[in-house]
Amino acid sequence: MYQGLSGNLPVSLSFTNLTSGNNQTLKIGDKWAIEVHGNSGWAVTVTGSKNGQPFTFPPMGTIDANGIFRLEGSVLPDQVGTWVETWLVGGVQAGVLIFTVVPAPAPQTAPPPPQTSNYVPTEQPPAMSMSLPNIPTWLLLAGGVGALLLIGGRR
Secondary structure (H helix, E strand, O other), X not given: OEEEEEXXXXXXXXXXXXXXXXXXXXXOOOEEEEEEEOOOOOEEXXXXXXXXXXXXXXXXXXXXXXXXXXXXXXXXXXXXXXXXXXXXXXXXXXXXEEEEEEOOOOOOOOOOOOXXXXXXXXXXXXXXXXXXXXXXXXXXXXXXXXXXXXXXXXX
């Protein structure tokens, strides 16, 4: 929290990284909140630099009847860089924020599955099979016995 004096009330600035709690390094997508305290009705303005390039925002708003100005948001991809912001209430410095916005880490991906072969032969080798003609079993047996008698009779 940063403090200065403005009129009757002290001015202060608080900045919170709502996602990680790390107020010095923010990642794309992190949610944040800024709260400024000061005199009701006084303008809240910001000047500063991003990566050394100066900027001035239009007035951010005014302190409400409770003496608070609150702003919330999330970090966008075009905000990557180093920031220095000076927050003012009624022209009085409430505080300086210095932080860096880094790209979000790449999502973890699973390693690819191991390579397997999907080879399917297009032609099957010819099957070796032998089929006998449709001859009744008794006829085959009778022919075998007859052949044995013929061979045995020649001796």
